[in-house]
Amino acid sequence: MQCPLCPPTPLQRIPLEANLPAHTCSGCGGIFLVSSDYFQWREQHKAQRSTHLESVPSIVVTDVPKAKQCLFCRHIMLRYQVGHDVNIILDHCDNCNSVWFDHHKWDVLRNHNLHSDIHRIFTEAWQRRVRDADHRAMMEAIYREKFGSDDYTEVQRVKAWLDAHPQREALRAYLNAENPYRR
Ligand SMILES: [Zn+2]
Ligand SMILES: [Zn+2]
Structure with missing residues (x-):
């Protein structure tokens, strides 16, 4: 050999x-x-x-x-x-x-x-998790670059708060509306 x-x-x-x-x-x-x-x-x-x-x-x-x-x-x-x-x-x-x-x-x-x-490393399931983690790291780098480190941390905090909120749909509509008070 x-x-x-x-x-x-x-x-x-x-x-x-x-x-x-x-x-x-x-x-x-x-x-x-x-x-x-x-x-x-x-x-x-x-x-x-x-x-x-x-x-x-x-x-x-x-x-x-x-x-x-x-x-x-x-x-x-x-x-x-x-x-x-x-x-x-x-x-x-x-x-x-x-x-x-x-x-x-x-x-x-x-x-x-x-x-x-x-x-286990050579299984499809393991390799899928590796690719998912790679993709996530790439997206994080893109967001950090785009928003800046401080704003990225802040938007993650806001998103976590929103996602866990029972009124999240209404809150999102409020945030997305240019003027939520328009008649
Ligand atoms: Zn050798
Ligand atoms: Zn062989």
């Missing part, structure tokens, strides 16, 4: 976690994880999973945007944003579900306690 980024460097078998075998490249630090190994480990790991997060140390990740060929089945791997405040992209084989991690990406997922839920 050769590294997809620095051939002909051969990948070496390592224990990624206890009872989780994977393959790593001594050149670029990338890691290749086969789906069956991941799910087998996940079954065992489930019992001792903790939801408690220590403070998350920041790790600098160098993303390698180059398309990679799956080492297991030779399909081209697709790139998936992790999202949910974890700003990294993973390479996933949609054919056999193997995953490629550029250097340190596994560590970042472990720090966010996502390393035993990796398979």
